[in-house]
Amino acid sequence: MAKINFIEADGTENELDVQEGWSLMQAAVSNGIDGIEAECGGSCCCATCHCYVDEAYMDKIEAPSDNELGMLEETVAERKDNSRLACQIKATEALDGMKVYLPEVQS
Amino acid sequence: MTRFNLYSAEFDANPFDTYKELRDNHPCFWSEDAEKWVLTRYDDVVNALSDWQTYSSAKGNLVDEFPGRAGNTLGTMDPPKHDEVRSIVQSVFMKRNLKHLVGPIQQIARDAIKNNIGDRKVFDFAEDFAGEVTYKVLVALLGLPESEDSTEVKRNALLMVQTDPETRQKGPEHLKAFNWMQDFSTEVIELRAENPGEDLVSQLITAEVDGRKLDLIQVQTTVTTLIMAGIESLAGMLKVFGYNMAKYPDQRQKVLDDISLLPGAIEESMRFNSSAQRFRRCLTKDVTLHGQTMKAGDFVILAYGAANRDERKFPNPDVYDVTRPSKGHVGMGGGTHTCLGNSVARLAMKTAMEVFFEEIPHFSLAEPDDRLQWVASSNFRSPVKLLLVRD
Numbered sequence: 001m002a003k004i005n006f007i008e009a010d011g012t013e014n015e016l017d018v019q020e021g022w023s024l025m026q027a028a029v030s031n032g033i034d035g036i037e038a039e040c041g042g043s044c045c046c047a048t049c050h051c052y053v054d055e056a057y058m059d060k061i062e063a064p065s066d067n068e069l070g071m072l073e074e075t076v077a078e079r080k081d082n083s084r085l086a087c088q089i090k091a092t093e094a095l096d097g098m099k100v101y102l103p104e105v106q107s
Numbered sequence: 108m109t110r111f112n113l114y115s116a117e118f119d120a121n122p123f124d125t126y127k128e129l130r131d132n133h134p135c136f137w138s139e140d141a142e143k144w145v146l147t148r149y150d151d152v153v154n155a156l157s158d159w160q161t162y163s164s165a166k167g168n169l170v171d172e173f174p175g176r177a178g179n180t181l182g183t184m185d186p187p188k189h190d191e192v193r194s195i196v197q198s199v200f201m202k203r204n205l206k207h208l209v210g211p212i213q214q215i216a217r218d219a220i221k222n223n224i225g226d227r228k229v230f231d232f233a234e235d236f237a238g239e240v241t242y243k244v245l246v247a248l249l250g251l252p253e254s255e256d257s258t259e260v261k262r263n264a265l266l267m268v269q270t271d272p273e274t275r276q277k278g279p280e281h282l283k284a285f286n287w288m289q290d291f292s293t294e295v296i297e298l299r300a301e302n303p304g305e306d307l308v309s310q311l312i313t314a315e316v317d318g319r320k321l322d323l324i325q326v327q328t329t330v331t332t333l334i335m336a337g338i339e340s341l342a343g344m345l346k347v348f349g350y351n352m353a354k355y356p357d358q359r360q361k362v363l364d365d366i367s368l369l370p371g372a373i374e375e376s377m378r379f380n381s382s383a384q385r386f387r388r389c390l391t392k393d394v395t396l397h398g399q400t401m402k403a404g405d406f407v408i409l410a411y412g413a414a415n416r417d418e419r420k421f422p423n424p425d426v427y428d429v430t431r432p433s434k435g436h437v438g439m440g441g442g443t444h445t446c447l448g449n450s451v452a453r454l455a456m457k458t459a460m461e462v463f464f465e466e467i468p469h470f471s472l473a474e475p476d477d478r479l480q481w482v483a484s485s486n487f488r489s490p491v492k493l494l495l496v497r498d
Contacts (some may be wrong), residue, residue: 022157026441039201
Protein backbone atom coordinates (compact mmCIF):
# COMPACT_ATOMS: atom_id res chain seq x y z
CA MET A 1 0.00 0.00 0.00
CA ALA A 2 1.06 3.55 -0.68
CA LYS A 3 -0.75 6.54 0.79
CA ILE A 4 -1.26 9.00 -2.04
CA ASN A 5 -3.05 12.32 -1.75
CA PHE A 6 -5.05 13.38 -4.83
CA ILE A 7 -5.63 17.11 -4.62
CA GLU A 8 -8.38 18.44 -6.88
CA ALA A 9 -8.22 21.82 -8.60
CA ASP A 10 -10.52 23.35 -5.95
CA GLY A 11 -8.16 22.19 -3.20
CA THR A 12 -10.21 19.15 -2.10
CA GLU A 13 -7.85 16.51 -0.75
CA ASN A 14 -8.48 12.78 -1.20
CA GLU A 15 -5.94 10.64 0.61
CA LEU A 16 -6.14 7.06 -0.69
CA ASP A 17 -4.41 3.83 0.23
CA VAL A 18 -3.38 2.58 -3.19
CA GLN A 19 -2.56 -1.10 -3.70
CA GLU A 20 0.85 -1.80 -5.15
CA GLY A 21 0.58 -2.49 -8.85
CA TRP A 22 -2.55 -0.40 -9.31
CA SER A 23 -2.21 2.66 -11.49
CA LEU A 24 -2.92 6.02 -9.90
CA MET A 25 -5.73 6.43 -12.45
CA GLN A 26 -7.34 3.16 -11.36
CA ALA A 27 -7.21 4.19 -7.71
CA ALA A 28 -8.77 7.59 -8.45
CA VAL A 29 -11.53 6.16 -10.66
CA SER A 30 -12.43 3.38 -8.21
CA ASN A 31 -12.79 5.99 -5.51
CA GLY A 32 -14.95 8.26 -7.63
CA ILE A 33 -12.53 11.20 -7.78
CA ASP A 34 -14.05 13.65 -10.25
CA GLY A 35 -10.83 15.24 -11.45
CA ILE A 36 -9.78 12.10 -13.37
CA GLU A 37 -11.88 11.07 -16.37
CA ALA A 38 -9.80 8.30 -17.97
CA GLU A 39 -12.02 7.87 -21.00
CA CYS A 40 -9.76 5.18 -22.48
CA GLY A 41 -9.44 3.20 -19.27
CA GLY A 42 -5.66 3.23 -19.20
CA SER A 43 -4.61 2.47 -22.77
CA CYS A 44 -2.58 5.69 -22.92
CA CYS A 45 -4.63 7.12 -25.76
CA CYS A 46 -6.92 9.85 -24.40
CA ALA A 47 -4.96 12.16 -22.05
CA THR A 48 -7.94 12.60 -19.70
CA CYS A 49 -6.13 11.33 -16.60
CA HIS A 50 -3.65 14.20 -16.73
CA CYS A 51 -2.08 15.07 -13.39
CA TYR A 52 0.82 17.04 -11.92
CA VAL A 53 3.05 14.97 -9.69
CA ASP A 54 4.90 16.04 -6.59
CA GLU A 55 8.31 17.32 -7.78
CA ALA A 56 9.99 15.59 -4.85
CA TYR A 57 8.85 12.20 -6.17
CA MET A 58 9.67 12.69 -9.85
CA ASP A 59 12.79 10.53 -9.67
CA LYS A 60 10.89 7.69 -7.93
CA ILE A 61 8.54 7.25 -10.88
CA GLU A 62 9.49 5.44 -14.07
CA ALA A 63 10.14 7.96 -16.86
CA PRO A 64 7.31 8.44 -19.37
CA SER A 65 7.32 6.30 -22.52
CA ASP A 66 7.40 7.92 -25.96
CA ASN A 67 3.73 7.09 -26.26
CA GLU A 68 2.90 8.92 -23.03
CA LEU A 69 5.02 11.91 -24.06
CA GLY A 70 3.03 12.01 -27.30
CA MET A 71 -0.29 11.95 -25.43
CA LEU A 72 0.89 14.66 -23.04
CA GLU A 73 0.87 16.97 -26.08
CA GLU A 74 -2.90 16.50 -26.14
CA THR A 75 -3.82 17.58 -22.63
CA VAL A 76 -6.51 20.24 -22.37
CA ALA A 77 -5.06 21.86 -19.24
CA GLU A 78 -1.59 23.39 -19.40
CA ARG A 79 1.22 20.89 -19.72
CA LYS A 80 3.95 21.50 -17.16
CA ASP A 81 7.32 19.88 -16.44
CA ASN A 82 5.65 17.61 -13.87
CA SER A 83 2.71 16.64 -16.08
CA ARG A 84 2.05 12.89 -16.29
CA LEU A 85 -0.79 10.54 -17.20
CA ALA A 86 -2.06 8.86 -14.04
CA CYS A 87 -2.75 5.61 -15.92
CA GLN A 88 0.96 5.18 -16.61
CA ILE A 89 2.11 5.47 -12.98
CA LYS A 90 2.00 2.25 -10.97
CA ALA A 91 1.83 2.57 -7.21
CA THR A 92 4.88 1.33 -5.32
CA GLU A 93 5.88 1.73 -1.69
CA ALA A 94 8.39 4.36 -2.82
CA LEU A 95 5.45 6.62 -3.69
CA ASP A 96 4.06 6.57 -0.14
CA GLY A 97 3.21 10.11 0.92
CA MET A 98 3.15 11.54 -2.60
CA LYS A 99 0.81 14.36 -3.58
CA VAL A 100 -0.84 14.35 -7.00
CA TYR A 101 -2.44 17.58 -8.22
CA LEU A 102 -5.35 17.37 -10.65
CA PRO A 103 -5.98 19.98 -13.35
CA GLU A 104 -9.19 22.01 -13.65
CA VAL A 105 -10.24 20.31 -16.86
CA GLN A 106 -9.55 17.01 -18.58
CA SER A 107 -11.69 17.30 -21.70
CA MET B 108 -24.92 -23.81 -2.72
CA THR B 109 -22.81 -25.74 -5.19
CA ARG B 110 -24.49 -24.85 -8.48
CA PHE B 111 -26.35 -22.10 -10.16
CA ASN B 112 -27.58 -22.05 -13.71
CA LEU B 113 -26.15 -19.08 -15.55
CA TYR B 114 -28.37 -19.99 -18.50
CA SER B 115 -31.77 -20.10 -16.82
CA ALA B 116 -34.55 -17.56 -17.32
CA GLU B 117 -34.76 -17.21 -13.52
CA PHE B 118 -31.13 -16.12 -13.37
CA ASP B 119 -31.61 -13.69 -16.29
CA ALA B 120 -34.53 -12.15 -14.39
CA ASN B 121 -32.81 -11.95 -11.02
CA PRO B 122 -29.11 -12.75 -10.66
CA PHE B 123 -28.73 -10.57 -7.57
CA ASP B 124 -29.61 -13.08 -4.81
CA THR B 125 -27.16 -15.57 -6.32
CA TYR B 126 -24.51 -12.87 -6.57
CA LYS B 127 -24.85 -12.12 -2.86
CA GLU B 128 -24.55 -15.79 -1.95
CA LEU B 129 -21.42 -16.03 -4.11
CA ARG B 130 -19.84 -12.85 -2.71
CA ASP B 131 -20.44 -13.90 0.88
CA ASN B 132 -19.73 -17.62 0.74
CA HIS B 133 -18.01 -18.49 -2.55
CA PRO B 134 -16.07 -15.42 -3.66
CA CYS B 135 -13.93 -17.55 -5.97
CA PHE B 136 -16.48 -20.00 -7.35
CA TRP B 137 -16.06 -22.81 -9.87
CA SER B 138 -19.28 -23.02 -11.89
CA GLU B 139 -19.73 -26.55 -13.12
CA ASP B 140 -22.48 -25.39 -15.46
CA ALA B 141 -20.37 -22.76 -17.15
CA GLU B 142 -17.06 -24.60 -16.59
CA LYS B 143 -15.56 -21.30 -15.56
CA TRP B 144 -14.58 -19.51 -12.39
CA VAL B 145 -16.81 -16.66 -11.22
CA LEU B 146 -15.51 -13.60 -9.34
CA THR B 147 -18.15 -11.45 -7.69
CA ARG B 148 -16.48 -9.16 -5.13
CA TYR B 149 -15.68 -5.59 -6.16
CA ASP B 150 -11.99 -5.70 -5.20
CA ASP B 151 -11.40 -9.00 -7.00
CA VAL B 152 -13.13 -7.83 -10.18
CA VAL B 153 -11.25 -4.52 -10.22
CA ASN B 154 -7.95 -6.30 -9.55
CA ALA B 155 -8.61 -8.62 -12.48
CA LEU B 156 -9.57 -5.72 -14.75
CA SER B 157 -6.36 -3.91 -13.79
CA ASP B 158 -4.14 -6.95 -14.43
CA TRP B 159 -4.51 -7.78 -18.11
CA GLN B 160 -1.22 -9.67 -18.08
CA THR B 161 -2.78 -12.31 -15.79
CA TYR B 162 -6.43 -11.99 -16.83
CA SER B 163 -6.04 -12.04 -20.60
CA SER B 164 -8.77 -11.15 -23.10
CA ALA B 165 -6.97 -12.70 -26.08
CA LYS B 166 -9.03 -15.91 -25.91
CA GLY B 167 -12.28 -13.97 -26.04
CA ASN B 168 -14.29 -11.72 -23.73
CA LEU B 169 -17.81 -12.97 -24.34
CA VAL B 170 -18.80 -15.59 -21.77
CA ASP B 171 -19.74 -17.78 -24.74
CA GLU B 172 -17.53 -16.80 -27.64
CA PHE B 173 -18.00 -16.95 -31.41
CA PRO B 174 -15.49 -18.99 -33.39
CA GLY B 175 -12.93 -16.78 -35.14
CA ARG B 176 -13.80 -13.65 -33.17
CA ALA B 177 -11.13 -13.71 -30.43
CA GLY B 178 -8.02 -11.77 -31.35
CA ASN B 179 -9.75 -9.73 -34.03
CA THR B 180 -11.63 -7.18 -31.92
CA LEU B 181 -10.47 -4.55 -29.46
CA GLY B 182 -12.11 -6.37 -26.59
CA THR B 183 -10.27 -9.57 -27.47
CA MET B 184 -6.76 -8.19 -27.93
CA ASP B 185 -4.22 -7.69 -25.18
CA PRO B 186 -1.78 -4.78 -25.11
CA PRO B 187 0.38 -3.71 -26.87
CA LYS B 188 -1.74 -4.51 -29.96
CA HIS B 189 -4.92 -3.45 -28.16
CA ASP B 190 -3.51 -0.06 -27.27
CA GLU B 191 -2.31 0.55 -30.83
CA VAL B 192 -5.71 -0.20 -32.33
CA ARG B 193 -7.53 1.62 -29.56
CA SER B 194 -5.45 4.73 -30.19
CA ILE B 195 -6.88 4.79 -33.73
CA VAL B 196 -10.53 4.56 -32.74
CA GLN B 197 -10.44 6.34 -29.38
CA SER B 198 -10.56 9.90 -30.72
CA VAL B 199 -13.96 9.32 -32.36
CA PHE B 200 -15.37 8.35 -28.96
CA MET B 201 -13.81 11.13 -26.88
CA LYS B 202 -16.13 13.47 -25.02
CA ARG B 203 -14.45 16.51 -26.54
CA ASN B 204 -15.24 15.17 -30.03
CA LEU B 205 -18.87 14.31 -29.38
CA LYS B 206 -20.38 17.74 -28.79
CA HIS B 207 -21.70 17.88 -32.34
CA LEU B 208 -23.97 14.92 -31.52
CA VAL B 209 -26.12 16.71 -28.91
CA GLY B 210 -28.42 18.45 -31.42
CA PRO B 211 -28.87 15.35 -33.61
CA ILE B 212 -29.59 13.13 -30.57
CA GLN B 213 -32.24 15.58 -29.32
CA GLN B 214 -33.87 15.45 -32.73
CA ILE B 215 -33.62 11.64 -32.87
CA ALA B 216 -35.32 11.40 -29.45
CA ARG B 217 -38.08 13.87 -30.41
CA ASP B 218 -38.74 12.00 -33.65
CA ALA B 219 -38.86 8.64 -31.86
CA ILE B 220 -41.49 9.96 -29.43
CA LYS B 221 -43.51 11.68 -32.14
CA ASN B 222 -43.44 8.86 -34.68
CA ASN B 223 -43.42 5.75 -32.49
CA ILE B 224 -45.29 6.75 -29.34
CA GLY B 225 -47.47 9.71 -30.29
CA ASP B 226 -50.27 10.07 -27.76
CA ARG B 227 -50.61 6.36 -27.00
CA LYS B 228 -51.14 5.69 -23.32
CA VAL B 229 -49.23 2.39 -23.33
CA PHE B 230 -46.04 2.02 -25.35
CA ASP B 231 -42.96 -0.19 -25.55
CA PHE B 232 -40.05 1.87 -24.27
CA ALA B 233 -37.64 -0.82 -25.54
CA GLU B 234 -38.66 -0.85 -29.19
CA ASP B 235 -40.32 2.55 -29.59
CA PHE B 236 -37.66 4.61 -27.86
CA ALA B 237 -34.47 2.85 -26.68
CA GLY B 238 -33.95 0.74 -29.81
CA GLU B 239 -34.80 3.55 -32.20
CA VAL B 240 -32.60 6.16 -30.51
CA THR B 241 -29.67 3.75 -30.26
CA TYR B 242 -29.79 2.73 -33.90
CA LYS B 243 -29.91 6.30 -35.16
CA VAL B 244 -27.04 7.36 -32.88
CA LEU B 245 -24.95 4.52 -34.32
CA VAL B 246 -25.81 5.61 -37.84
CA ALA B 247 -24.45 9.06 -37.03
CA LEU B 248 -21.36 7.80 -35.23
CA LEU B 249 -20.25 4.82 -37.32
CA GLY B 250 -21.40 5.90 -40.75
CA LEU B 251 -23.89 3.08 -41.26
CA PRO B 252 -26.07 3.62 -44.33
CA GLU B 253 -29.26 5.45 -43.37
CA SER B 254 -31.19 3.54 -45.99
CA GLU B 255 -30.65 0.20 -44.26
CA ASP B 256 -33.69 -1.43 -42.72
CA SER B 257 -32.88 -1.14 -39.03
CA THR B 258 -35.19 -3.99 -38.03
CA GLU B 259 -32.87 -6.65 -39.44
CA VAL B 260 -29.74 -5.04 -37.96
CA LYS B 261 -31.36 -4.80 -34.52
CA ARG B 262 -32.77 -8.34 -34.70
CA ASN B 263 -29.36 -9.82 -35.53
CA ALA B 264 -27.53 -7.73 -32.92
CA LEU B 265 -29.93 -9.03 -30.29
CA LEU B 266 -29.43 -12.64 -31.43
CA MET B 267 -25.67 -12.22 -31.29
CA VAL B 268 -25.60 -11.54 -27.55
CA GLN B 269 -27.72 -14.59 -26.75
CA THR B 270 -26.69 -18.14 -25.89
CA ASP B 271 -28.67 -21.36 -26.30
CA PRO B 272 -29.83 -22.19 -22.76
CA GLU B 273 -29.86 -25.94 -23.49
CA THR B 274 -26.48 -26.44 -25.15
CA ARG B 275 -24.91 -23.48 -23.32
CA GLN B 276 -23.19 -22.48 -26.53
CA LYS B 277 -23.89 -20.17 -29.39
CA GLY B 278 -26.51 -22.04 -31.45
CA PRO B 279 -26.97 -22.07 -35.24
CA GLU B 280 -29.26 -19.00 -35.12
CA HIS B 281 -26.65 -17.03 -33.15
CA LEU B 282 -23.85 -18.02 -35.53
CA LYS B 283 -26.08 -17.08 -38.45
CA ALA B 284 -26.66 -13.67 -36.88
CA PHE B 285 -22.90 -13.20 -36.38
CA ASN B 286 -22.27 -14.09 -40.04
CA TRP B 287 -25.10 -11.78 -41.15
CA MET B 288 -23.50 -8.92 -39.22
CA GLN B 289 -20.05 -9.71 -40.68
CA ASP B 290 -21.58 -9.49 -44.18
CA PHE B 291 -23.38 -6.27 -43.28
CA SER B 292 -20.10 -4.83 -41.96
CA THR B 293 -18.37 -5.81 -45.20
CA GLU B 294 -21.02 -3.90 -47.17
CA VAL B 295 -20.53 -0.84 -44.97
CA ILE B 296 -16.74 -1.11 -45.32
CA GLU B 297 -17.00 -1.35 -49.13
CA LEU B 298 -19.34 1.62 -49.18
CA ARG B 299 -17.00 3.73 -47.07
CA ALA B 300 -13.92 2.60 -49.01
CA GLU B 301 -15.56 4.07 -52.12
CA ASN B 302 -16.87 7.19 -50.37
CA PRO B 303 -14.75 7.87 -47.29
CA GLY B 304 -16.13 10.35 -44.75
CA GLU B 305 -15.40 11.55 -41.23
CA ASP B 306 -17.06 8.51 -39.68
CA LEU B 307 -15.37 5.75 -37.71
CA VAL B 308 -15.51 3.08 -40.40
CA SER B 309 -13.69 5.37 -42.84
CA GLN B 310 -11.04 6.02 -40.19
CA LEU B 311 -10.58 2.32 -39.49
CA ILE B 312 -10.07 1.56 -43.19
CA THR B 313 -7.40 4.20 -43.67
CA ALA B 314 -5.66 3.91 -40.28
CA GLU B 315 -2.19 2.46 -40.00
CA VAL B 316 -0.59 0.66 -37.06
CA ASP B 317 3.21 0.43 -37.32
CA GLY B 318 3.00 1.47 -40.95
CA ARG B 319 0.52 -1.29 -41.79
CA LYS B 320 -3.18 -1.01 -42.40
CA LEU B 321 -5.47 -3.21 -40.34
CA ASP B 322 -6.36 -6.56 -41.90
CA LEU B 323 -9.80 -6.68 -43.48
CA ILE B 324 -10.89 -9.32 -40.95
CA GLN B 325 -9.92 -6.96 -38.10
CA VAL B 326 -11.81 -4.02 -39.58
CA GLN B 327 -14.77 -6.29 -40.32
CA THR B 328 -14.90 -7.95 -36.89
CA THR B 329 -14.33 -4.64 -35.10
CA VAL B 330 -17.21 -3.01 -36.99
CA THR B 331 -19.40 -6.07 -36.29
CA THR B 332 -18.59 -5.81 -32.60
CA LEU B 333 -19.18 -2.05 -32.49
CA ILE B 334 -22.63 -2.58 -34.00
CA MET B 335 -23.47 -5.48 -31.68
CA ALA B 336 -22.06 -3.80 -28.58
CA GLY B 337 -23.44 -0.42 -29.56
CA ILE B 338 -26.93 -1.64 -30.21
CA GLU B 339 -27.20 -4.12 -27.39
CA SER B 340 -25.38 -2.24 -24.68
CA LEU B 341 -26.63 1.29 -25.33
CA ALA B 342 -30.19 0.11 -25.94
CA GLY B 343 -29.84 -2.20 -22.93
CA MET B 344 -28.61 0.63 -20.68
CA LEU B 345 -31.46 2.85 -21.84
CA LYS B 346 -34.05 0.11 -21.29
CA VAL B 347 -32.76 -0.59 -17.80
CA PHE B 348 -32.74 3.13 -17.00
CA GLY B 349 -36.34 3.42 -18.22
CA TYR B 350 -37.19 0.43 -16.05
CA ASN B 351 -35.57 1.99 -12.97
CA MET B 352 -37.34 5.31 -13.59
CA ALA B 353 -40.69 3.51 -13.86
CA LYS B 354 -40.12 1.22 -10.92
CA TYR B 355 -38.83 3.85 -8.47
CA PRO B 356 -41.13 6.88 -8.96
CA ASP B 357 -39.75 8.68 -5.89
CA GLN B 358 -36.29 8.59 -7.49
CA ARG B 359 -37.70 9.73 -10.84
CA GLN B 360 -39.43 12.63 -9.11
CA LYS B 361 -36.10 13.75 -7.66
CA VAL B 362 -34.67 13.88 -11.19
CA LEU B 363 -37.75 15.72 -12.51
CA ASP B 364 -37.47 18.25 -9.68
CA ASP B 365 -33.77 18.80 -10.36
CA ILE B 366 -32.63 17.70 -13.81
CA SER B 367 -29.00 18.23 -12.77
CA LEU B 368 -29.40 14.89 -10.94
CA LEU B 369 -29.84 13.06 -14.27
CA PRO B 370 -26.14 12.20 -14.87
CA GLY B 371 -25.91 10.81 -11.33
CA ALA B 372 -29.11 8.83 -11.85
CA ILE B 373 -27.60 7.32 -15.00
CA GLU B 374 -24.37 6.41 -13.16
CA GLU B 375 -26.43 4.83 -10.40
CA SER B 376 -28.35 2.85 -13.00
CA MET B 377 -25.07 1.52 -14.40
CA ARG B 378 -24.10 0.49 -10.90
CA PHE B 379 -27.47 -0.87 -9.79
CA ASN B 380 -28.30 -3.03 -12.80
CA SER B 381 -25.93 -2.38 -15.67
CA SER B 382 -26.83 -4.15 -18.89
CA ALA B 383 -23.19 -5.35 -18.97
CA GLN B 384 -23.38 -8.02 -16.28
CA ARG B 385 -20.57 -10.49 -17.00
CA PHE B 386 -17.46 -10.68 -19.18
CA ARG B 387 -14.78 -13.32 -19.53
CA ARG B 388 -11.01 -13.52 -19.17
CA CYS B 389 -8.49 -16.37 -19.46
CA LEU B 390 -5.73 -16.87 -16.91
CA THR B 391 -2.14 -16.78 -18.15
CA LYS B 392 -0.78 -18.18 -14.86
CA ASP B 393 -2.03 -19.92 -11.71
CA VAL B 394 -3.78 -17.59 -9.26
CA THR B 395 -4.72 -18.44 -5.69
CA LEU B 396 -7.64 -16.44 -4.35
CA HIS B 397 -9.77 -17.01 -1.24
CA GLY B 398 -8.16 -20.42 -0.75
CA GLN B 399 -8.88 -21.67 -4.29
CA THR B 400 -6.25 -22.14 -6.96
CA MET B 401 -7.31 -21.21 -10.46
CA LYS B 402 -5.04 -22.72 -13.10
CA ALA B 403 -3.37 -21.09 -16.09
CA GLY B 404 -5.72 -21.59 -19.04
CA ASP B 405 -8.88 -21.53 -16.91
CA PHE B 406 -11.61 -19.12 -17.92
CA VAL B 407 -12.85 -16.60 -15.36
CA ILE B 408 -16.16 -14.74 -15.45
CA LEU B 409 -15.92 -11.23 -14.01
CA ALA B 410 -19.40 -10.48 -12.71
CA TYR B 411 -19.62 -6.67 -12.98
CA GLY B 412 -23.24 -6.75 -11.86
CA ALA B 413 -22.23 -8.55 -8.66
CA ALA B 414 -19.24 -6.29 -7.94
CA ASN B 415 -21.55 -3.29 -8.26
CA ARG B 416 -23.77 -4.70 -5.48
CA ASP B 417 -20.89 -5.49 -3.13
CA GLU B 418 -21.69 -3.96 0.26
CA ARG B 419 -17.95 -4.01 0.99
CA LYS B 420 -17.77 -1.13 -1.52
CA PHE B 421 -21.26 0.39 -1.77
CA PRO B 422 -23.37 0.83 1.40
CA ASN B 423 -26.98 -0.41 1.03
CA PRO B 424 -26.13 -1.74 -2.43
CA ASP B 425 -29.63 -3.04 -3.20
CA VAL B 426 -31.17 0.42 -2.97
CA TYR B 427 -31.48 2.49 -6.16
CA ASP B 428 -30.55 6.00 -5.02
CA VAL B 429 -30.01 8.73 -7.60
CA THR B 430 -28.12 10.88 -5.09
CA ARG B 431 -25.58 8.18 -4.22
CA PRO B 432 -21.94 8.76 -5.20
CA SER B 433 -21.85 5.71 -7.46
CA LYS B 434 -18.76 6.52 -9.49
CA GLY B 435 -16.20 3.78 -9.37
CA HIS B 436 -18.81 1.21 -10.44
CA VAL B 437 -17.76 -1.33 -13.05
CA GLY B 438 -20.95 -1.13 -15.12
CA MET B 439 -18.75 -0.08 -18.07
CA GLY B 440 -16.01 -2.54 -17.15
CA GLY B 441 -12.67 -1.07 -16.14
CA GLY B 442 -8.97 -1.01 -16.87
CA THR B 443 -7.61 -1.28 -20.38
CA HIS B 444 -10.85 -2.68 -21.73
CA THR B 445 -13.14 -0.01 -20.27
CA CYS B 446 -16.08 0.39 -22.65
CA LEU B 447 -14.87 2.26 -25.73
CA GLY B 448 -18.24 3.97 -26.04
CA ASN B 449 -18.56 5.06 -22.41
CA SER B 450 -18.66 8.78 -23.18
CA VAL B 451 -21.02 8.49 -26.12
CA ALA B 452 -23.32 6.21 -24.09
CA ARG B 453 -23.45 8.69 -21.22
CA LEU B 454 -24.05 11.60 -23.58
CA ALA B 455 -26.73 9.77 -25.58
CA MET B 456 -28.58 8.61 -22.46
CA LYS B 457 -28.54 12.03 -20.83
CA THR B 458 -29.57 13.87 -23.98
CA ALA B 459 -32.29 11.40 -24.98
CA MET B 460 -33.76 11.15 -21.48
CA GLU B 461 -33.90 14.93 -21.04
CA VAL B 462 -36.11 15.01 -24.12
CA PHE B 463 -38.13 12.02 -22.92
CA PHE B 464 -38.82 13.58 -19.50
CA GLU B 465 -39.96 16.82 -21.17
CA GLU B 466 -42.52 14.90 -23.21
CA ILE B 467 -43.42 12.05 -20.86
CA PRO B 468 -42.47 12.85 -17.27
CA HIS B 469 -44.84 10.50 -15.43
CA PHE B 470 -45.15 6.79 -16.18
CA SER B 471 -45.24 3.34 -14.58
CA LEU B 472 -44.61 -0.27 -15.53
CA ALA B 473 -47.65 -1.44 -17.53
CA GLU B 474 -47.31 -5.04 -16.41
CA PRO B 475 -46.13 -6.60 -13.17
CA ASP B 476 -42.39 -6.87 -12.71
CA ASP B 477 -42.47 -10.68 -12.62
CA ARG B 478 -44.04 -10.81 -16.09
CA LEU B 479 -41.08 -9.08 -17.71
CA GLN B 480 -39.04 -11.25 -20.03
CA TRP B 481 -35.27 -10.68 -19.89
CA VAL B 482 -32.86 -11.22 -22.78
CA ALA B 483 -31.34 -14.74 -22.58
CA SER B 484 -27.68 -13.72 -22.50
CA SER B 485 -24.70 -14.83 -20.45
CA ASN B 486 -23.18 -11.32 -20.84
CA PHE B 487 -25.93 -8.72 -20.94
CA ARG B 488 -29.15 -8.18 -19.02
CA SER B 489 -32.09 -6.08 -20.16
CA PRO B 490 -35.82 -6.55 -20.65
CA VAL B 491 -36.91 -7.77 -24.09
CA LYS B 492 -39.98 -5.51 -24.00
CA LEU B 493 -40.69 -2.73 -21.55
CA LEU B 494 -44.33 -1.73 -21.65
CA LEU B 495 -44.87 1.58 -19.88
CA VAL B 496 -48.13 3.37 -19.18
CA ARG B 497 -48.43 7.13 -18.82
CA ASP B 498 -49.67 8.23 -15.41
